[in-house]
Amino acid sequence: MLDGHLLLGWLSFTVIVCLAGFPGPTAAYFGLTGNEPLSVLPLNALPEELTGRAHYKLCDRLKLEKKQRRMCRRDPGVAETLREAITRSALECQYQFRFERWNCTLEGRHRSNILKRGFKETAFLYAISSAGLTHALAKACSAGRMERCTCDEAPHLENRKAWQWGGCGDNLKYANKFVKDFLGKRSNKDLRARVDMHNTNVGMKVIKAGVETTCKCHGVSGSCTVQTCWRQLMPFHEVGKQLKQRYEASEKVGSSTNEATGEAEISTGSSQSPAPVPDLIPRMRYIEDSPSFCRASRYSSGTAGRKCYKDKNCDAICCGRGHNTQSREVTRPCQCQVRWCCYVECKQCTQREEVYTCKG
Known part of the structure; x- marks a missing residue:
């Protein structure tokens, strides 16, 4: 648990947050939503013993599923990127909730117990995790830290005369493909699994909607006769802010049976108009009301002594x-x-x- 004043300094310290495993009601994903013990590691350079083929060690430390471990090992840059995604997601979650009763407590039993339930807080953990992984991978590609991807390719631009495509764009296309394959497909017959997948997709869609075109002018005396442009993701801090808005506007859902197909479908079960969100990206969904988080419980340490x-x-x-x-x-x-x-x-x-x- 990080105080708002200490959050920015957290990156410079060797802080290990041990996340305990748990038997979740649905198949878990990765990072803050993973079902294995994980360590949120500081964002400093990898020690020498984890370089080269020894990145296998870090893949093993992340306690990945078989397919995820194989994907981690095939590219030396993936292990560090996965670790970075976990850490950035944790930091941003704690920053966004620093003034609230639930301040994104990540201690093992609190986190695991929340993930067993379908709270609004559970929804945010799924969304921030997928967003963190997508963002980290796209940035790692453009930074040259991955062997299997590089800069984003030029999209089809309507006005080619206005600028030329250049620079090194963040490779969101590769990141989205990797994340979908890495997280895998989940059953859509269970309401909780479908809600978790929905919130995971919300995180990825916020990243996609935040892509901006950045340009640099070229020409005599700054005339800007030619512009070199590339696509760039918005800062992850802004991603966290937008996900927090969707958390505030999240909707409670239940399940109903489609008489034609016999399959369970998601229903809002409310006639009230939901709170507005900034754009067409879907709001987060949750299944059950959250506890108050006022007193120490299985979900948090309470607010006694909180600044x-x-x-x-x-x-x-x-x-x-x-x-x-x-x-x-x-x-x-x-x-x-x-x-x-x-x-x-x-x-x-x-x-x-x-x-x-x-x-x-």
Whole structure:
């Protein structure tokens, strides 16, 4: 569990979050939704012993299914990309929920128990996981870290005279194909499996909808007579923001039987108009209402002792129990100035601040 102030610094520390395995009601996927123990590893360079063919070791550490392990081993760049996808997904999930009762707790038993149920939080975990994997793979291709893919190929542009295709675009086409094959097909007869697949697809569709065309001008004296353009994915932080919007607008579904085919179909079971979402990408779906997350339970450690912000979320996070106030001195860099040639000089300023934490 990461505090909002500590989140950005998490990348620089060797933090291991052990995720315990669990017998889920449906076949699990990978990363935050995997059914095997996983470690969320820091995003630093791989140690020397994991380079070359020794990337097999990292594939084994990720506890992949047989087919997934084979896909991981056939390209040395896949193992590091999978690890990066897990870590980025975890960080973004915790960032998006840092001000809420459920702050994307990833400790083993809490995560595993949530994944056994069909909560809104479960839906977000599936969506952020598939989005993280798709995003990481597309970026790895354009960065030259993969052997089986490279830059995105030029699409069919309507106005070829306006620009020429160049640069190195993020290879979303390869990433989508890889992810679909990596996650595999799941049965659509079970409601929970169908909902999980739907939320997985929401994550991938948000990535696809966020592709932008980036251009660079070429010409005499910046005349921009020719533009070189390439496709680029939006930052993953923006992906997390959009998925959080779909979490807020998610709809509860149930199952009904199609009399013609005899198969179970998804039904909303509500006549109310759902909350709007920014575009045509489908909203997330869930099956059952979430717990309050106020008290320690099998789903979270509760909010007792959680840091809150007095004018922003203390009433909501503390669940009406009130909060404690503590005053402390904090020293931070201040009055920073850039010095010739290449360094920043700062003073150290000390000030008192109040810290608010929820009562037990």
